[in-house]
Amino acid sequence: xxxxxxxxxxxxxxxxxxxxxxxxxxxxxxxxxxxxxxxxxxxxxxxxxxxxxxxxxxxxxxxxxxxxxxxxxxxxxxxxxxxxxxxxxxxxxxxxxxxxxxxxxxxxxxxxx
Amino acid sequence: xxxxxxxxxxxxxxxxxxxxxxxxxxxxxxxxxxxxxxxxxxxxxxxxxxxxxxxxxxxxxxxxxxxxxxxxxxxxxxxxxxxxxxxxxxxxxxxxxxxxxxxxxxxxxxxxx
Numbered sequence: 001x002x003x004x005x006x007x008x009x010x011x012x013x014x015x016x017x018x019x020x021x022x023x024x025x026x027x028x029x030x031x032x033x034x035x036x037x038x039x040x041x042x043x044x045x046x047x048x049x050x051x052x053x054x055x056x057x058x059x060x061x062x063x064x065x066x067x068x069x070x071x072x073x074x075x076x077x078x079x080x081x082x083x084x085x086x087x088x089x090x091x092x093x094x095x096x097x098x099x100x101x102x103x104x105x106x107x108x109x110x111x112x113x
Numbered sequence: 114x115x116x117x118x119x120x121x122x123x124x125x126x127x128x129x130x131x132x133x134x135x136x137x138x139x140x141x142x143x144x145x146x147x148x149x150x151x152x153x154x155x156x157x158x159x160x161x162x163x164x165x166x167x168x169x170x171x172x173x174x175x176x177x178x179x180x181x182x183x184x185x186x187x188x189x190x191x192x193x194x195x196x197x198x199x200x201x202x203x204x205x206x207x208x209x210x211x212x213x214x215x216x217x218x219x220x221x222x223x224x225x226x
Contacts, residue, residue, distance in 0.1 A: 031211070031212045033212075033213070035216075040121070040218070041218050041219075042117075042201060042216035042217050042218040042219055043157070043201070043216040044216075045213060045214075048211060048212075048213060050211055050212075056211070058213070090156055090157070094212050096210075096212070099145055099162055099164065100145055100205050100212040100214070101147060101159050101162055102147075102159070102203075102212070102214060103159070104156040104157050104158070105156060106155070106156050107155075107156050
């Protein structure tokens with residue numbers, strides 16, 4: 001099992017550009033999450049999904065959108081990138097009915113200039 | 114008051130000593146508690162979880178939970194330089210069944226040879 005994979009690993013965007021961060025898991029987990037982590041800080045929840053077709057906002061959703069058309073994939077869309085979105089983005093997943101331990105992907109380091 | 118609080122450190126201990134990492138949380142209904150280790154530039158990695166009052170041991174790691182005091186800690190015995198990392202405390206809240214975790218900002222541990 002590859003676990004949770006994310007692409008790209010690094011990206012530099014210009015202000016106003018858009019991009020999609022990809023996240024895929026092969027553990028058949030129902031629940032998936034997107035976090036951002038700013039330097040020296042913990043993880044802030046952006047969006048989450050409890051199953052295909054179901055998504056909801058987390059703590060810091062502004063400037064982002066998500067979709068969940070399959071169990072495996074949970075892409076995060078950035079529209080009109082701003083310098084405040086410079087961060088490291090982590091995708092995570094867990095299984096419904098478990099102890100809810102989350103497993104993380106390797107992250108995407110995004111810089112907006 | 115932050116929902117999950119940790120001392121950001123750095124906590125510096127000599128090799129072979131016991132490192133004690135602490136975390137407090139505000140939601141009395143919280144159900145599960147997690148410790149993640151994050152090396153610089155890497156994604157969080159689950160090392161322990163606990164959901165019952167008392168101690169839980171796994172090798173050199175012991176998690177301690179006191180729900181009355183809303184306090185969870187992680188002890189690392191015989192600390193090694195390879196334990197140098199940031200340790201994130203995460204708490205699953207009592208409401209809802211979404212698996213959402215709230216993370217503290219992390220404590221940086223430095224183990225000096």
